[in-house]
Amino acid sequence: MYDVTIIGGGPAAAGAAVYVARKKLKTLLIAGEFGGQSIVSADVQNWIGTKSLSGFDLAKNLEEHIRNYPEEVEIKAPELATKISKKGSGFLVETDKGGAYDTKTVIITSGARRRKLGIPGEEEFNGKGVAYCSTCDAPLFGGKDVAVVGGGNAGLEAVVDLFPYASKVYLLEYSDGLKGDTVTQERVKNSEKVHIIFNAETKEVKGEKFVTGLAYKDRVSGEEKTLSVGGIFVEIGSVPNSEFVKDLVELNKAGEILIDHKTAATSCEGIWAAGDVTDEMYKQNNISAGDGVKAALSAYSYLNKK
Numbered sequence: 001m002y003d004v005t006i007i008g009g010g011p012a013a014a015g016a017a018v019y020v021a022r023k024k025l026k027t028l029l030i031a032g033e034f035g036g037q038s039i040v041s042a043d044v045q046n047w048i049g050t051k052s053l054s055g056f057d058l059a060k061n062l063e064e065h066i067r068n069y070p071e072e073v074e075i076k077a078p079e080l081a082t083k084i085s086k087k088g089s090g091f092l093v094e095t096d097k098g099g100a101y102d103t104k105t106v107i108i109t110s111g112a113r114r115r116k117l118g119i120p121g122e123e124e125f126n127g128k129g130v131a132y133c134s135t136c137d138a139p140l141f142g143g144k145d146v147a148v149v150g151g152g153n154a155g156l157e158a159v160v161d162l163f164p165y166a167s168k169v170y171l172l173e174y175s176d177g178l179k180g181d182t183v184t185q186e187r188v189k190n191s192e193k194v195h196i197i198f199n200a201e202t203k204e205v206k207g208e209k210f211v212t213g214l215a216y217k218d219r220v221s222g223e224e225k226t227l228s229v230g231g232i233f234v235e236i237g238s239v240p241n242s243e244f245v246k247d248l249v250e251l252n253k254a255g256e257i258l259i260d261h262k263t264a265a266t267s268c269e270g271i272w273a274a275g276d277v278t279d280e281m282y283k284q285n286n287i288s289a290g291d292g293v294k295a296a297l298s299a300y301s302y303l304n305k306k
């Protein structure tokens with residue numbers, strides 16, 4: 001019987017693992033892989049305390065920090081949690097490797113995966129011009145013409161993030177109107193750098209070593225066109241990895257786990273959640289790590305009272 005089982009291997013998991021380990025809780029960490037979503041980022045410049053490091057190095061550091069507590073934290077990776085159910089006064093965590101682990105509490109930090117365009121070239125040029133995080137990667141596109149796909153808040157913010165760097169920004173929206181908040185819409189519409197294309201159905205990412213273009217179909221005229229761009233930001237939302245716990249904790253419409261932001265508690269007593277899998281507004285490494293810490297301290301306090 002573990003005191004705590006942490007699901008995940010990203011910054012939120014690392015934050016939680018280091019703190020529960022230092023509280024000497026008997027911990028199991030189950031992770032698909034270590035590092036989390038920014039592992040593909042060429043240059044992470046906002047991991048506080050480090051001016052610049054690759055996503056790969058960040059992942060390595062997180063893993064090393066978790067592995068620094070071998071007596072307290074047992075690791076199962078790569079392994080995926082497939083189901084969590086109530087068992088006695090605790091929980092049973094089942095995995096894709098046939099694992100079935102008894103635990104008093106659970107901290108879910110399984111993050112999210114980016115919603116993809118699902119078009120040819122997208123995977124091939126991921127990290128080679130195709131990007132999914134403008135806050136992180138906009139500075140890498142200095143002097144380039146760039147396309148942003150998605151006319152919601154994320155897309156609009158990506159355009160704004162690109163203002164200081166890109167020469168020209170094409171904003172492609174599938175429908176015939178923008179969806180983000182009015183103030184940001186105005187900012188985007190008023191910029192001479194921005195060219196908005198409505199009714200655009202993206203078709204193919206083109207490139208050689210790096211991205212050179214984005215093909216799309218005008219859904220009204222049926223005409224196929226190609227934009228000559230050096231970068232493409234896909235901002236059509238993300239999908240929380242919450243499927244394995246959907247019957248136990250309350251989710252919002254987007255599938256994010258609803259938490260009490262003061263304690264990281266979910267709707268199910270004994271389960272906390274942190275990072276991108278939750279309804280946290282800002283999805284960032286530092287915030288996820290901090291939220292993981294919060295969940296760990298809450299679990300510790302709960303176990304102490306038992």
Ligand SMILES: Cc1cc2nc3c(=O)[nH]c(=O)nc-3n(C[C@H](O)[C@H](O)[C@H](O)COP(=O)(O)OP(=O)(O)OC[C@H]3O[C@@H](n4cnc5c(N)ncnc54)[C@H](O)[C@@H]3O)c2cc1C
Pocket residue numbers: 007008009010011012013030031032033034035036037038039040041043044045046047079080081082109110111112113114131132133135136137241244274275276277283284285286288
């Ligand atoms: C391309 C890109 C670049 C980014 N760059 C930056 C940046 O520069 N700065 C910044 O602050 N933020 C950046 N972000 C955002 C940042 O990566 C996320 O906010 C952060 O990774 C969220 O951390 P997390 O631990 O909550 O979840 P994630 O990073 O999503 O990690 C989830 C973890 O859970 C594991 N997992 C998933 N499902 C299961 C399961 N069923 N069982 C077990 N394990 C599971 C995964 O393998 C992974 O280890 C970037 C995001 C992307 C996509």
